[in-house]
Amino acid sequence: MNEISPLYVKVKNHILAHIQSGVWVPGVRVPSENELVESFGISRMTANRALRELTADGYLSRVPGVGTFVKEPPARSSLMELRNIAEEIEARGHRYSSRVVSQAETVASAALVEEFEWKTVSRLYHVQMVHEENGVPVQLEDRFVNPSMAPDFMRQDFSLKTPTAYLLEAIPVDELEHTVEAAMPSASQKDLLGITLGEPCLVLHRRSWSRGQVVTVATLTYPASRYALYSRYKTSPKGALTQ
């Protein structure tokens, strides 16, 4: 909700907010270009750009001569949904515990500025913690958070509620990016996870967006011997069978 954002972005956010809050459900007709022209006091080309880009992003579908409508979201399962590891472990009937290694405000490095897609940037919230299943470390979480998107992030106690759980509640995520690679852990990662020297790790790098802005960048490191990522889903119909 930046004051200096372009007009077409304001229109996009206005429509997105109605969709994400559930006010406009799938199938509902959204304002036509001319109606947006009147209500926002903009030109038709600006309204057209907003609707056209939301259509390209899959939020809307347009029919010439009829109107623009909220699109039905397809059954989407993912290799990796945004799930809370604490619930995941407890769903297996195991004991979840965690240890916060560090929680501080930091200065963004050049690489992080790049990842956060910022022009001018200063601070970032940073949390590093270890998640354990039955007392054994299974995930090392290294997370940076955009302060302007989650101003209260640093006041949380992450031994009670994981950063994922907090962010899921606080901010509606509308886009996700995942990169998965294999890597040998660094010395400090090896120590924090309590693994032996030659053991490889699965590294899941995740970025999430809300309303076009990067909310958080997380690097999740799993010891290969203790974790694998799993997904199963139907391609054609609805029901997603992610487990």
Place this chain on the structure above:
Amino acid sequence: MNEISPLYVKVKNHILAHIQSGVWVPGVRVPSENELVESFGISRMTANRALRELTADGYLSRVPGVGTFVKEPPARSSLMELRNIAEEIEARGHRYSSRVVSQAETVASAALVEEFEWKTVSRLYHVQMVHEENGVPVQLEDRFVNPSMAPDFMRQDFSLKTPTAYLLEAIPVDELEHTVEAAMPSASQKDLLGITLGEPCLVLHRRSWSRGQVVTVATLTYPASRYALYSRYKTSPKGALTQ
């Protein structure tokens, strides 16, 4: 190159053709909006739309005051989709090659019978091959196929068409299962991929179903240094924006 396609689409196709044919390599500057205006005899807004959409699709990157440039394609593969690695590599403007290590009919082991969910079983088709990008091995494919689902599988020449491409054409897949883990390669895997001793690998295990029957079980091994799996998508709507 349809005659009746809109102007901005023609401009997009013109630029895409230069990128995909390798005439314009990553980093090269593409024509500015004003240059496109002159060479195509169009208005600047039309040129702007073409360049803006190609940028949104990840093909270009733009710098105000400087110009528009061909973007470096990331060496990563989609997690969600069933994609043909040959097309994937060629889409990056690189050279695809492959080597079939073995192609034979085998007797199913107990573990494979389990994976194929069979009660009574005898034979399986088996293919092992190496996929290369610019002559460097990037994926080791180890695939078993249900003969009753793809009876002509063994008569294919997989140096011409990958097993994935053949199966995609021959059989409609309606369910997918993925498991991703990190592992150290075996000695033979290490040799086939041409990697050094301590290098970990990303192992993607995939099963696909058609009409309730397992079609194929594939184990895809990627050297950690040469490949990462990637996915990006909107959470509420739309098909995956994977590239």
Place this chain on the structure above:
DNA sequence: AAGAGTATACTGTATATACAACCTTATACA
């Protein structure tokens, strides 16, 4: 009552124009 024609609303595309912000380069000046 049925069909044809018309009016209207909506999207899709294209142009011309304008201004702002940004970057590079050349020029003038101290």
Place this chain on the structure above:
DNA sequence: TGTATAAGGTTGTATATACAGTATACTCTT
């Protein structure tokens, strides 16, 4: 020589206008 300024090219945004194509609703005619 170093610095400030100006000029020009580049992208980003916004407007006003125009015309074409499509779907729906209405009216008139038969």
